[in-house]
Amino acid sequence: MIIFLLSFIFLVSGTFLSFLFKKKLKLIIYSLTFIITSLILLSITLVYFINENYFRTINSFNNILNVISLNNAEEFSVLANLSFEMTKIGSFFIFILSIISFCLSIYIPFYIKSYNISKSQLNFHLFNLSILLISIVLLFLTKNLLIFVILWEFMGFSSFFCIFFDGQKTKTINAAIQYIIVMHISFLFLLIGAMLCYKFTGSFSFDKISAFFQQQNLQEINIDFNKIKIVLISIFSLGFAIKLGIFPFHFWLPEAHPASPSHVSSFMSSIVIKTGLYGFFLLLNLFGLPPPVFSKIIIFIGLISAFIGIINAASQTQIKKFLAYSSVENAGILLFLYGSAIFGLINQSYFLYVSSLLATFIYLLNHAFSKSSAFLSAGLIIHKTENDDLDLLGGLVHYYPDLTIANLFSSISLSALPPFGNFIGELLILIGYSNYIINYSFSIVPFWVFLLIGIIGAITILSFTKYFTTAFLGVFRGKNEIEKKKNPFLLNISLFLPLIFALIFSSCFFYNYYFKIIEEVSLKSFYIINDFALKAEMIPINQIFYSFYKIIIIFILVFFLFFFIYNFIRDKKERTWSCGFISKKEDIFQYTSSSFVEPFISIFKPLTGIQVKRKEKDMIFPKKTYIETEHNDIVNKKVLSPIIEKINLIFDKFTFIQSGKTQHYILYGLLFLIIILIITLIRYF
Amino acid sequence: MKGIIFSLIKIFLIIFLPPLMIGIINRVKTTWAGKYGQSIFQPFYDIIKLIKKSIIRSTSSSFILKIALVLQFISTIFALLLIPFGKIKPFIYFEGDFFLFIGLLGLSTLSQIIIAMESAGSFQGMGASREINFSIFVEPAILLLFASMIFYTKSYTLNKMFVEFAFLSLEKIMVGIILGVSFFLIILIEGKRIPIDDPATHLELTMIHEAMILDLSGKDLAISLYSGYLKIFIFSLITANIFIPSFISIELSILLLISIVLFIAILIGFIESLFPRVRMSHIPDFMLLVLSLSVIIVALMFTMNT
Numbered sequence: 001m002i003i004f005l006l007s008f009i010f011l012v013s014g015t016f017l018s019f020l021f022k023k024k025l026k027l028i029i030y031s032l033t034f035i036i037t038s039l040i041l042l043s044i045t046l047v048y049f050i051n052e053n054y055f056r057t058i059n060s061f062n063n064i065l066n067v068i069s070l071n072n073a074e075e076f077s078v079l080a081n082l083s084f085e086m087t088k089i090g091s092f093f094i095f096i097l098s099i100i101s102f103c104l105s106i107y108i109p110f111y112i113k114s115y116n117i118s119k120s121q122l123n124f125h126l127f128n129l130s131i132l133l134i135s136i137v138l139l140f141l142t143k144n145l146l147i148f149v150i151l152w153e154f155m156g157f158s159s160f161f162c163i164f165f166d167g168q169k170t171k172t173i174n175a176a177i178q179y180i181i182v183m184h185i186s187f188l189f190l191l192i193g194a195m196l197c198y199k200f201t202g203s204f205s206f207d208k209i210s211a212f213f214q215q216q217n218l219q220e221i222n223i224d225f226n227k228i229k230i231v232l233i234s235i236f237s238l239g240f241a242i243k244l245g246i247f248p249f250h251f252w253l254p255e256a257h258p259a260s261p262s263h264v265s266s267f268m269s270s271i272v273i274k275t276g277l278y279g280f281f282l283l284l285n286l287f288g289l290p291p292p293v294f295s296k297i298i299i300f301i302g303l304i305s306a307f308i309g310i311i312n313a314a315s316q317t318q319i320k321k322f323l324a325y326s327s328v329e330n331a332g333i334l335l336f337l338y339g340s341a342i343f344g345l346i347n348q349s350y351f352l353y354v355s356s357l358l359a360t361f362i363y364l365l366n367h368a369f370s371k372s373s374a375f376l377s378a379g380l381i382i383h384k385t386e387n388d389d390l391d392l393l394g395g396l397v398h399y400y401p402d403l404t405i406a407n408l409f410s411s412i413s414l415s416a417l418p419p420f421g422n423f424i425g426e427l428l429i430l431i432g433y434s435n436y437i438i439n440y441s442f443s444i445v446p447f448w449v450f451l452l453i454g455i456i457g458a459i460t461i462l463s464f465t466k467y468f469t470t471a472f473l474g475v476f477r478g479k480n481e482i483e484k485k486k487n488p489f490l491l492n493i494s495l496f497l498p499l500i501f502a503l504i505f506s507s508c509f510f511y512n513y514y515f516k517i518i519e520e521v522s523l524k525s526f527y528i529i530n531d532f533a534l535k536a537e538m539i540p541i542n543q544i545f546y547s548f549y550k551i552i553i554i555f556i557l558v559f560f561l562f563f564f565i566y567n568f569i570r571d572k573k574e575r576t577w578s579c580g581f582i583s584k585k586e587d588i589f590q591y592t593s594s595s596f597v598e599p600f601i602s603i604f605k606p607l608t609g610i611q612v613k614r615k616e617k618d619m620i621f622p623k624k625t626y627i628e629t630e631h632n633d634i635v636n637k638k639v640l641s642p643i644i645e646k647i648n649l650i651f652d653k654f655t656f657i658q659s660g661k662t663q664h665y666i667l668y669g670l671l672f673l674i675i676i677l678i679i680t681l682i683r684y685f
Numbered sequence: 686m687k688g689i690i691f692s693l694i695k696i697f698l699i700i701f702l703p704p705l706m707i708g709i710i711n712r713v714k715t716t717w718a719g720k721y722g723q724s725i726f727q728p729f730y731d732i733i734k735l736i737k738k739s740i741i742r743s744t745s746s747s748f749i750l751k752i753a754l755v756l757q758f759i760s761t762i763f764a765l766l767l768i769p770f771g772k773i774k775p776f777i778y779f780e781g782d783f784f785l786f787i788g789l790l791g792l793s794t795l796s797q798i799i800i801a802m803e804s805a806g807s808f809q810g811m812g813a814s815r816e817i818n819f820s821i822f823v824e825p826a827i828l829l830l831f832a833s834m835i836f837y838t839k840s841y842t843l844n845k846m847f848v849e850f851a852f853l854s855l856e857k858i859m860v861g862i863i864l865g866v867s868f869f870l871i872i873l874i875e876g877k878r879i880p881i882d883d884p885a886t887h888l889e890l891t892m893i894h895e896a897m898i899l900d901l902s903g904k905d906l907a908i909s910l911y912s913g914y915l916k917i918f919i920f921s922l923i924t925a926n927i928f929i930p931s932f933i934s935i936e937l938s939i940l941l942l943i944s945i946v947l948f949i950a951i952l953i954g955f956i957e958s959l960f961p962r963v964r965m966s967h968i969p970d971f972m973l974l975v976l977s978l979s980v981i982i983v984a985l986m987f988t989m990n991t
Contacts, residue, residue, distance in 0.1 A: 395805070397747045404749065417795065418788040427788070430828075431781035434841040437832065442990040447983045450832040454787075454825025461791050462817045469802035469813070475745045540780070547779035555763055563755045567748075569904060571740040576806045576900050579889065591802075591810020599818040603969060 004084075004141070007040040008134050015130045019123045027109035030126050034105035034133075041098035041137065045091045049513055052088070083143045083205075088520040090140035092361065093278055096368050097140075097271050099501055101133055103494040104263050107376055110491050111263055114383055117166060125165050132158040132267070139275060145194045146204040148282075152190055152275075156183035159272055163260040175252075175259035182242060182252040189239030193232055197286075200228055206286060210524070213287050226291070233290050236283055237298075244276030246335055247305035250328045251635045254312070257324035258388065262379020265320065269327040269375060270368035276331070277364065280338055285524045295342040296445065302336030303452045305329075308607060308634075310456055314463035315601050315608040316631070317390045317593045319378045322467055323371070326414060329456065330367045330422075337363060337429055340449070344432065349440060354537045355432035357518045359425040362506045366421025369502035370413040373495050377403050377410070380491075381471065385482050390467065390593035395476040399484050404472045406495040413502060415464035416457055419552040421506030424545075426453060431544065462600065470593035477590060508545035511538075594629065609634045691773045694939065699765060702943070703914035704728035706921065706950040710878075713954025728914070735907035743900050745805035753803070754908050757796035761912045761919070764789040768922045769844045771929050771938030778844045783831045786843060787824060790875075793912065794820065797897065800909065804900035808889045812896030815965075819881070819893070822972040823874055829979035830864055836986060847926035856989050860982055861927060867978040868924040872949065874972065876917035879957040881968055891965070921949045 014033025018026045112122070135154035142148050160180045166172060198204055201212040216225045242249040253273075257265040283290070309328030316322040337360040344352030380403060381396065382388045397404040413420035430453065433446040476482065487495075504510075515538050522534060578589045601608055608631075615626040657668070708725035715722025724730075742750065766776040767786045794817065801813035835841050837857060838849040852858045874881055877894035889896055898909050925945035929938050963971055 395745065397749055398745075401748070404747075408749065408752075412792070412795070415791070415795070416788075417792045418785060423788050427781055427784045430784050431841065434781065434832075434835045437836050438839045438841070442836075442986065444983075444987060447829065447832055447986075450828045451825050451980075454828035455821065457787075457791065458821040458824040461795055462821060465795055465798040465802075465813075465817060469799055473745075473747075473749060473799065473802045474805035544780050548781075548785065551763070551777050551779075551785070555759065559755060559759050562759060563752065566751055566755055569740060571742045573744045573746075574741050576743040576745060576804045576809075578806050579808070589807040590805050591807055591814060596810065596814045597818070599814060599969075600821070603818075 003040065003044055004137065007037050008137075010040075011037040011130050011134065015127055018126065023119070023122070024109075024113075026122070026126075027112060031105040031109050034108070034130075035102060037133070038098045038101040038105060041094055042102070044086075045095040045098065048086050048091050049088075049095075049516075052086075084138065084141040085143050086141065088517045089278070089281055092517055093140045093271070093274065094137055096274075096365055097133075097136060100267065100270050100368065100372050100498065103372065103376070103497055104267060106490050107266075107494040108263055110488065111261070111379060111383070115166065115261070121165075125162065128158045128161040129264075129267075132162060132272075136271060136275065140278065143206045144204050145197055145206065145209065145286075149187070149190045149194050153187050155272065155275065156180070156187060159183075159264070159268060162264040162267075163256055165261045165264065169259075172259040175255040179252050179256045182249070186239045186242035189235050189242070193235040193239065196228075196232060196235070200232075206282075209286050210288070229287055230291060230294075233283055233287055233294065236279065240276040240279035240283075241301075241335075242276075243279070244273055244331045244335060245305075245328050246301060246331060247308050247328075248635055248639070250305065250309065250331075251633045251640065253328055254316075254321045254324040254633060257327075257375075258318060258320040262375055262382070265324075266372045266375035266379075269324070270372040273327065273331060274334075274364060274368060277334055277338065277360075280335070281521060284342075284521065289345060290342065292346050295339050295346055298339030299336050299343060299445065299449070302332045302334070302339055303449070303456075304332070306332030306336065306456050307452060308332075310459045310463060311604050311607050312609070312633070314459050314466065315597055315604070315610050316463075317597075317629075318631075319382065319388045319390060319393075319467070319471070320375075321631070322390075322463065323374055323378060326460075326463065327371060329460065330363070330371070330414075333425075333456070334360060334363060334367070336449075337425065340429060340432070343445065344436070347436070347440060349432075349436050350533055351435045351439075351537045351540075352432040353522075354515075354518060354534065355428045355435075355541055357521065358511065358514050358541065359428035359432070361514050361517060362421045362428070363425030366413060366425070366502045366506050369498035370410045370420065370422070373406060373498045374410040374414065377406050377495055380487075384485075385478060386480060387478060390470045392478040393471045393476070394474045394478075394590065396472045399476075399482055400487065402487050402492050403495070406492075406499065407468060407472060409499050411464040411468040413499065415460045417461070419503065419556070421502055424506050424548075426457065427548075428541070429453070431541075459600075462597070466593050466596050470591075470596060474590050477592065508542065508549050511542055511545065607634060609637055691935070692776070695770050695773060695776070698770065698943070699762075699915075699918075702946060703911070703918040704732060706917060706946065706953075707914055709947060709950040710954040710957065713951055714958050717954070717958035732907050732911060735902075735910070736904055738903035740903040740905055742902075742905070743804040743806075746803040749799060750803045750905075753796040753799040754905055757793045757800065757912050758908050760789045760792040760796070761915045764793070765915055765919050765922075767843055768919060769847050769926060770922070771926070771942040772848060772931075772933075772935045773939060774844055778842050780842050782843050783835075783841060783846070784828075787827060790916075791824070793916075797909075797912075800901070801897035806900060808892070808896045808899055811890075812893050812899075815893045815968075816877075816897060819968050819972055820874070822969070822976045823871060826867065826972075826976045826979045827871065829976075829983060830867060833860060833979070833982045833986060834864070847923070847929075848931055850927060851931050856985070860985060863978055863982050863985075865924055865927050867975050868920060868927065869949070869952075870971075870975045870978070872917055872920040872924065872953070873956070874975065875920055876913070876953075878917075878953055880960055880963045880971060883962045886962075891962070918946075921946045924949060 011033055014037075015030060018030040018033070021029060132155060135151045135158060139148065139151045139155060142151060157180075160176055160183065163179055164172065164176045194204065197209055201209045203209060203212075213229065245253045253269075257269065260268065306329045309325050309330075309332055313322050313325035313329060316325060337356050341353050341356040341360065344350065344354075344356060378388075380400075381393070384400070385393060385396075387393070413422060416422040416426050418424075430450070433449050436443070437446050518538075519534065581589060601610055611630045611632070613628040613630065615628070616622060657664075705725060705728070707728045708723075711727065712722050712725045763777075764786050767778065767782050767789075769775045769778075798813045798817055801809040801816075831846070834846045834850055837860065838846050840846060840849065850857075850861065850864075852861050873879070877884060882893040882895070883891065884895055886892055886895065889899070892899075894913065898906060901909055922942070925942050928945060929941055933941070
């Protein structure tokens with residue numbers, strides 16, 4: 001804990017130190033401190049994974065706190081329980097966080113250099129980034145519900161200010177305000193949940209809450225207790241689902257991502273959103289197994305969310321909106337994986353339980369890394385070509401080959417194709433459900449899963465081929481000129497490093513570490529699983545993946561061999577034959593991304609929220625026609641805007657109060673005082 | 686020793702059968718039209734001719750094209766290596782390989798789209814768009830069919846799933862026939878044969894698959910064509926495997942397999958000569974037909990087992 005504290009102090013002091021300097025030097029100093037902090041965090045997690053006992057002995061920070069608060073423990077019961085502890089699942093999240101912040105710290109100086117903003121704004125932004133990092137790390141370490149909620153609020157506020165980076169644009173302001181409102185709704189749910197928890201259990205400490213619920217679990221089934229548990233779980237789940245961006249609450253994601261600078265959206269989608277999933281794991285820890293219906297509801301909601309997310313992603317032509325919707329899909333899949341773990345546990349299929357938890361962690365890791373890389377390169381594209389519309393991009397491979405390769409790999413990874421972790425996650429979950437089909441009585445759930453995973457997988461391939469092929473291949477469609485420039489080597493590291501790590505850490509050689517996390521999660525969820533039974537399920541999964549990786553390695557070797565040979569064959573270059581049509585500009589006949597997905601939109605139109613407006617004049621010989629495409633998320637369109645309109649209608653009736661005359665306002669104050677006086681008098685009598 | 690002979694047979698079949706199937710389809714079509722027609726080995730000659738030729742690539746293409754071509758070929762080959770040949774085990778198998786099969790097919794689709802979009806042409810883009818948009822219902826259909834096979838054979842390696850599926854009860858006979866029919870329809874979809882796409886058409890606006898490879902030439906075209914042949918062969922193998930009973934000997938099973946595959950080729954030839962191509966706007970309905978067939982199997986299992 002002391003190392004953590006020291007690293008935080010180092011980070012904050014480095015941030016403040018960087019304030020003293022001018023822009024270039026400031027960024028360099030800041031990124032250096034960020035790099036060192038993330039390396040410290042990384043080394044802590046690695047040491048913890050290798051030998052966890054090392055940290056148990058050095059828990060002096062907690063001891064000091066305990067000593068301080070011991071004298072009046074009764075009065076400061078909140079403080080007495082204030083403790084931070086490394087858990088395996090927490091350290092797994094910190095591990096991902098540290099690698100991503102390492103890449104970001106390399107990226108930030110190159111990226112922010114181009115922004116034209118004032119010194120104080122930049123200082124404020126950098127400060128907020130540091131606070132965001134610290135609050136998330138502490139969030140994964142804390143063992144106190146109240147502290148958890150407070151850190152949640154810290155995280156929400158600092159990420160809000162991070163999004164607000166170039167706050168001159170109205171779009172940015174709107175998106176940021178929407179974000180902060182949504183995050184506060186999430187915070188409100190968590191706060192209510194925490195208060196209720198305190199009311200029932202008398203403590204904010206994780207240990208005490210879980211001990212209380214464990215005790216209740218062991219006793220005879222108490223109906224009241226079960227009701228409390230269901231209410232608590234559903235309140236907390238709502239709060240976490242909003243953060244994770246699950247279907248009815250996903251509307252803030254596609255607004256917030258395009259508004260924020262790329263390093264922030266990378267950080268948001270790779271780690272800030274994932275705190276919601278950490279929260280879901282926390283629920284298992286606090287309240288134990290949820291009621292059986294809950295698992296099916298979670299599976300259903302997760303899959304529906306993934307479905308809606310990927311349909312919207314496929315129909316988008318704006319790069320960042322597309323990536324944001326793809327995040328919605330991935331969050332949905334993650335929730336579904338978590339739900340199927342509970343489903344397996346409730347139905348006592350430990351194989352499904354283990355495989356889906358393993359799938360969750362691999363999927364999470366791979367998605368975080370690949371999405372981070374994708375967002376970073378999207379930021380570079382937008383910055384270099386000065387537009388974010390896929391219809392106006394194209395042919396970027398001729399200008400930025402290194403960006404293209406990074407995006408090819410991240411597209412393959414995110415569209416759940418082998419050999420990346422998203423594919424392995426889906427493979428694991430399907431193996432788990434196949435095992436369930438074989439060994440347990442007939443249930444319709446696995447077949448639903450097979451069907452929806454198939455559809456989602458196919459549409460994912462569609463949306464990522466759309467993204468990659470229209471942005472990078474062919475000929476540039478825009479009107480402005482872009483210069484051919486190679487990325488600096490350091491910048492390329494920040495794009496490729498996450499992808500390489502994603503490939504390495506989702507391979508079977510690290511599964512033993514994942515199994516350790518699974519063991520911890522299952523021990524903490526106090527559902528009595530025989531440790532031996534758990535291990536028995538782990539061995540076949542390991543074996544399956546050793547043979548899988550043999551094939552993948554052979555595949556990669558054969559691929560490189562063929563490519564090596566094929567690369568030597570010479571070719572001539574000619575213009576593409578386009579039915580005899582010849583023009584000076586090559587792109588005039590190219591397919592754009594909106595025409596690429598046009599057949600798709602015609603199938604799924606009601607779910608995409610896309611409206612095509614044609615302004616045609618009724619003339620015998622029409623001269624010009626205009627076509628406009630508008631996108632409005634279905635939740636925004638069907639649910640939110642009617643509600644907001646109605647609220648506005650109600651408040652419109654009170655506009656007469658704001659008359660603009662000072663006398664009136666003084667009168668209101670007087671009226672208020674009189675009303676207060678009357679109320680107190682009534683109470684007195 | 687036997688193992689080596691069998692693997693030699695498999696390699697021979699992988700090289701020899703896919704173009705032969707196309708040759709037979711073309712021959713059946715020409716015979717039906719009353720022409721003498723080309724030799725059934727014509728696809729071989731075509732591919733050999735293409736390999737000898739030099740390559741002309743579009744000015745808009747880049748090194749990604751080479752990556753995509755190789756990736757398409759290798760991933761299709763690896764998908765084929767997962768399928769058993771009758772009772773001969775496939776080259777590679779492990780528990781859960783059915784999803785690797787689907788992943789590899791997805792990889793080959795992705796690279797096919799990349800190849801098309803590299804040329805910056807309108808027809809190529811149109812073909813790519815149609816190909817990927819119309820195939821979104823096929824992947825879930827294949828997965829559901831596999832799920833039903835997993836339920837009946839109690840195993841989830843492709844090898845066992847196909848070998849142990851037997852027509853023993855009324856339920857299994859019904860399921861087996863639906864499986865066979867839907868996999869046969871998937872051959873037509875994935876192979877881009879007639880109700881979906883006409884490989885012999887002359888008009889680019891009605892093409893799907895042919896439009897995508899319009900700009901390829903020489904060795905590039907040979908690789909792309911052969912990968913397409915392999916796709917047809919893969920799904921014919923799957924269809925044939927369903928109908929091969931598990932009690933016959935290995936030698937007999939391989940003979941049966943070859944004859945069923947050739948029969949499928951003749952059947953495709955008949956269909957191509959008798960039916961017209963479906964209208965472009967009706968193709969999604971045809972895809973939904975396959976998906977609904979697979980849903981019917983699940984409904985059947987649901988009624989029989991609960």
